[in-house]
Amino acid sequence: MTPTLLGQKIGMTQVFDDEGNVHPVTVLKLGPCQVLQVRTAEKDKYEAVQLGYLDKPRKSATKAERGHVAKVGAEPKRFVREVRLDAPAEHEAGAVLTADIFDGVKAVDIIGTMKGRGYSGTMKRHGFGGLEATHGVQRSHRAPGSIGCSAYPARVIKGRKMNGQYGNTRSTVRNVKVVRLDAEQSLLLVRGGVPGPNGGMVMVRETNRKKSKKA
């Protein structure tokens, strides 16, 4: 299985490498994650493992959650995600995965939930330029401008970028370089930013982006 773990974004800082160069890094706390369930082709029509990260108090879990984790003798988890596999799972239900499975991994994909920005206009949401600040423009400096043609097609083309809810959605950043792995503290340092607020839940896996010719 490609190394995959659930974790939390801790925050950003900067570190120096051996050559004295500065790297802006995001610190991620990964695992330990328990395998709560193994999905198999015979039973579930697909192969996957279900990972759980961070215990939560039993009283704040539903009875269904408690029953589900009781099968592997675990505590209810705050963050549960499935990882799809091509081959039958190597891990049994109840196994605990830790950050050392990322040993030797050079780049990762990080899946998180973006910070919510509420109902946003086109300038913030899609990077539109807006209209002019002057030259007779009135009350529509941040307006999107024209959204289509006229009598033909007499409708707005589907997929038109407009204003609306922005953020608070699943977001993936791919091929993020790993700067350092601290398996002892379950920390992974990756170069650059990661979606979501500090403390937000993330899923990290070895990148599925094909290596470029240079690498």
Add this chain to the structure above:
Amino acid sequence: MSIQPLLAHVQSSSLKSDAPEFQIGDTVDVHVRILEGDKERIQIFTGIVIARRGQGTSENFTVRRIVAGEGVERIFPIHSPKIAKVEIVRRAIVRRAKLYYLRDRIGKQAFRLKERPIEKKKETGRARTRVKARKARQAAAATEEAAAPEKKKRRRKTKKTAGDAES
């Protein structure tokens, strides 16, 4: 606001245990490691520390000097391995944490700060490095001036640079 403990743990490996000590207003020699091909050499940047900001690994300081009548500022990260050492050549009495007002000063005024009456001996060391640096820039002229006493030299130079700025 205190720093997140895990972030502090991450930073701890990048922090120097023997971080250079100096204060705002000090005139310092910053020894910078420079990699040329596979050879490493040390370059010295001399000037007045006019600001210090940030915390943890991102803590840095600003050094200002006047080169050929033009103000030059460099910002160094305190904990960078590329900073070999920071030598204090002169201390000064200042009443501000940020000496940005020096930017508005021209000529002699630009580096005239009240000196703290300590470490007189290091004055000569500073003069020597100054002369060395100047030699590198303008070989012929500098060698002549090197013979002149240190105090006069500095004044003469500043007058010259002030004149450059005007013209």
